[in-house]
Amino acid sequence: MSTVSVHGVGTSHFGRQPERDLVALAWDAVREAFADADVTGVDAVWVGTVFGPPGVAQRVLRAMGVTGIPVITVENACASGTTAFLEAHEAVRTGRYGRVLALGIEQMSTAFAGAITPEPTDPEGRSGLALPALYAMAAARYLYDGAVTPAQLAAVSVKNHAHALHNPRAQYAGHHTVEEVLGSRMIADPLTLLQCCPTSDGAAAAVLAPASGGSREVGVRAVALRSGAPWNHRSPHVWGHDVVRDTAAEAFAAAGLDAVSDLDVAEVHDAFTIGEIVTTEALGLVAPGEGGKAAESGVTALGGTRPVNPSGGLLSRGHPLGATGLAQLAEIVWQLRGEAGRRQVDGARLGLVETMGGGVSVLDGNACVVAVLEAP
Amino acid sequence: MSTVSVHGVGTSHFGRQPERDLVALAWDAVREAFADADVTGVDAVWVGTVFGPPGVAQRVLRAMGVTGIPVITVENACASGTTAFLEAHEAVRTGRYGRVLALGIEQMSTAFAGAITPEPTDPEGRSGLALPALYAMAAARYLYDGAVTPAQLAAVSVKNHAHALHNPRAQYAGHHTVEEVLGSRMIADPLTLLQCCPTSDGAAAAVLAPASGGSREVGVRAVALRSGAPWNHRSPHVWGHDVVRDTAAEAFAAAGLDAVSDLDVAEVHDAFTIGEIVTTEALGLVAPGEGGKAAESGVTALGGTRPVNPSGGLLSRGHPLGATGLAQLAEIVWQLRGEAGRRQVDGARLGLVETMGGGVSVLDGNACVVAVLEAP
Numbered sequence: 001m002s003t004v005s006v007h008g009v010g011t012s013h014f015g016r017q018p019e020r021d022l023v024a025l026a027w028d029a030v031r032e033a034f035a036d037a038d039v040t041g042v043d044a045v046w047v048g049t050v051f052g053p054p055g056v057a058q059r060v061l062r063a064m065g066v067t068g069i070p071v072i073t074v075e076n077a078c079a080s081g082t083t084a085f086l087e088a089h090e091a092v093r094t095g096r097y098g099r100v101l102a103l104g105i106e107q108m109s110t111a112f113a114g115a116i117t118p119e120p121t122d123p124e125g126r127s128g129l130a131l132p133a134l135y136a137m138a139a140a141r142y143l144y145d146g147a148v149t150p151a152q153l154a155a156v157s158v159k160n161h162a163h164a165l166h167n168p169r170a171q172y173a174g175h176h177t178v179e180e181v182l183g184s185r186m187i188a189d190p191l192t193l194l195q196c197c198p199t200s201d202g203a204a205a206a207v208l209a210p211a212s213g214g215s216r217e218v219g220v221r222a223v224a225l226r227s228g229a230p231w232n233h234r235s236p237h238v239w240g241h242d243v244v245r246d247t248a249a250e251a252f253a254a255a256g257l258d259a260v261s262d263l264d265v266a267e268v269h270d271a272f273t274i275g276e277i278v279t280t281e282a283l284g285l286v287a288p289g290e291g292g293k294a295a296e297s298g299v300t301a302l303g304g305t306r307p308v309n310p311s312g313g314l315l316s317r318g319h320p321l322g323a324t325g326l327a328q329l330a331e332i333v334w335q336l337r338g339e340a341g342r343r344q345v346d347g348a349r350l351g352l353v354e355t356m357g358g359g360v361s362v363l364d365g366n367a368c369v370v371a372v373l374e375a376p
Numbered sequence: 377m378s379t380v381s382v383h384g385v386g387t388s389h390f391g392r393q394p395e396r397d398l399v400a401l402a403w404d405a406v407r408e409a410f411a412d413a414d415v416t417g418v419d420a421v422w423v424g425t426v427f428g429p430p431g432v433a434q435r436v437l438r439a440m441g442v443t444g445i446p447v448i449t450v451e452n453a454c455a456s457g458t459t460a461f462l463e464a465h466e467a468v469r470t471g472r473y474g475r476v477l478a479l480g481i482e483q484m485s486t487a488f489a490g491a492i493t494p495e496p497t498d499p500e501g502r503s504g505l506a507l508p509a510l511y512a513m514a515a516a517r518y519l520y521d522g523a524v525t526p527a528q529l530a531a532v533s534v535k536n537h538a539h540a541l542h543n544p545r546a547q548y549a550g551h552h553t554v555e556e557v558l559g560s561r562m563i564a565d566p567l568t569l570l571q572c573c574p575t576s577d578g579a580a581a582a583v584l585a586p587a588s589g590g591s592r593e594v595g596v597r598a599v600a601l602r603s604g605a606p607w608n609h610r611s612p613h614v615w616g617h618d619v620v621r622d623t624a625a626e627a628f629a630a631a632g633l634d635a636v637s638d639l640d641v642a643e644v645h646d647a648f649t650i651g652e653i654v655t656t657e658a659l660g661l662v663a664p665g666e667g668g669k670a671a672e673s674g675v676t677a678l679g680g681t682r683p684v685n686p687s688g689g690l691l692s693r694g695h696p697l698g699a700t701g702l703a704q705l706a707e708i709v710w711q712l713r714g715e716a717g718r719r720q721v722d723g724a725r726l727g728l729v730e731t732m733g734g735g736v737s738v739l740d741g742n743a744c745v746v747a748v749l750e751a752p
Binding site for chain 2: 050051054055058067068069070071072073074075076077083087090094096116225226227246357358366367
């Protein structure tokens with residue numbers, strides 16, 4: 001039984017929107033979330049953003065008339081939005097505030113930096129190990145070990161782009177073939193363009209408050225965060241695997257989850273195709289070494305037994321860094337309410353959100369957040 | 377009776393230190409704080425930084441062997457460090473974590489931005505209203521109203537630079553005269569160079585845990601945060617006054633403070649001389665319109681009845697944005713333990729920290745944090 005519920009969610013459209021600004025993007029998300037929750041205000045706000053300049057959260061919120069209350073901006077790389085959600089949840093759970101807004105905002109198309117890149121002073125910077133290269137190394141390892149085939153990597157992209165055909169807010173959707181995915185421009189061998197998430201602008205929001213048994217409230221069973229050193233060189237697993245596994249174990253225990261197979265739907269961090277494969281294995285949604293096969297065979301597709309990323313995921317919905325975690329959350333809320341339209345997972349009762357954050361120093365790891373949510 | 381205590385604090389030296397990096401600065405602060413608290417680790421970390429790149433907190437912490445635990449980076453402009461303290465306090469208060477590190481880090485001398493400047497798209501950016509200009513407008517208003525004289529403005533600088541003579545970690549200390557201060561280079565009329573805080577690098581840290589009656593524990597009686605719209609054009613007061621007043625009222629009520637006159641020592645946000653004057657009035661440490669006179673007459677000096685900024689304040693100790701709030705806190709902890717050496721306020725039992733954050737959009741305001749602490 002959850003003591004805290006998500007009472008409303010909202011998002012902007014996702015995509016390159018340089019003609020809009022963060023205020024406009026946030027407005028779309030917050031207005032929808034407030035209407036969805038049937039509220040006109042909150043007691044405090046946690047905002048997740050990676051590249052938003054100092055004070056941007058207050059500027060955005062003042063434009064909406066949200067002033068004079070505590071506003072705390074959090075940064076946890078790609079997991080910034082889910083970190084804002086975690087903190088909002090904690091604030092409601094402990095009674096610190098009655099009603100809290102979690103908001104994620106990012107405009108990458110106009111940002112100074114755009115994507116997260118290593119600093120020259122980091123080992124990663126000196127060796128050219130930007131995030132695409134890091135994921136490519138994981139993919140290369142999987143290929144070498146025979147744990148995945150190129151076609152299985154591509155199948156993740158095919159699946160998520162197809163899912164996004166049913167998501168009108170997605171940045172890129174399309175009927176792609178495995179051949180098209182593998183034939184697209186090489187970004188970081190073996191990852192081709194269609195296996196990499198795009199540069200996105202967007203915002204997403206959620207209103208949290210104590211559970212009151214409402215027919216549209218989605219309960220938060222648990223949410224957990226871990227940081228640091230996800231790439232232990234003594235681990236037999238690739239980058240990211242262990243921190244996802246450990247964070248999920250903490251969340252599952254707190255959620256009182258009997259078995260991971262109880263989960264009906266999941267939104268996970270598919271910044272690159274290999275990311276979804278490693279993550280589904282680390283979460284236990286599929287057996288070790290079965291992530292690629294699951295994508296290829298349709299197990300993780302809509303209509304399969306373990307649907308993953310019905311929204312299209314980061315690959316297709318888009319990846320506006322600080323907004324991503326709350327975009328994932330919004331999708332799971334819609335799924336658990338049965339409001340996901342043509343991408344609805346029938347009878348979804350228990351859902352999962354997983355976000356992985358890698359910062360400038362990707363070897364140090366940034367954060368993994370895992371949340372378990374339940375239908376009204 | 378406080379339920380949460382500061383068990384240890386530490387800081388780096390403050391000043392322009394481009395030859396060092398954030399890891400080295402943070403190491404100084406964390407090593408000292410851990411030794412001071414007699415601990416070797418914590419359960420979670422909140423980090424305050426303004427210009428640190430994504431994931432910098434994890435990079436810094438991993439270099440010290442602090443990995444695998446939750447790390448949350450917060451940004452609240454100049455109040456980022458005190459916001460990290462607020463969140464760490466809340467985490468211990470609610471039992472979420474047993475022992476928490478609050479860490480503030482900033483290296484402005486090598487940062488892309490250096491100081492916080494308005495964005496071109498903000499009204500402030502279009503009108504050139506950077507923070508020095510904003511404070512200058514407040515000073516001009518005070519001068520026009522006869523609420524302060526140029527010599528009284530300068531007296532704040534004279535006082536804080538003299539305080540810093542007893543602080544070996546301060547960036548700039550010196551025996552200045554009112555004439556020297558008024559004769560230094562004009563930055564934003566009427567504020568001269570010696571009335572403006574410098575660009576600083578530094579780190580500061582605190583270890584928080586449940587109160588256990590230890591002889592060196594400094595209790596946290598209350599800590600409060602407000603954000604947004606500190607410049608209400610309907611207010612008769614200048615920028616910043618009302619948000620400080622309101623945040624302090626909340627903190628004082630939570631602290632069960634009978635009268636503000638019970639406070640023995642305060643570290644407040646003197647980014648510019650006028651800032652200390654407005655803040656001491658807004659806090660009620662001095663009567664309205666008496667802030668300038670209090671500095672000139674010695675009321676707010678060491679040895680006076682209301683000592684303010686014994687460390688030298690932002691003006692003299694320095695202002696490494698994300699580290700400042702925790703540097704203020706460290707000073708108050710030392711004062712309340714009687715460990716402040718030649719700058720000790722005799723018999724200090726109750727102390728205050730106030731930090732004001734103005735972001736890119738200074739009109740929107742960013743954050744004000746006020747904390748009340750008590751001697752062991």
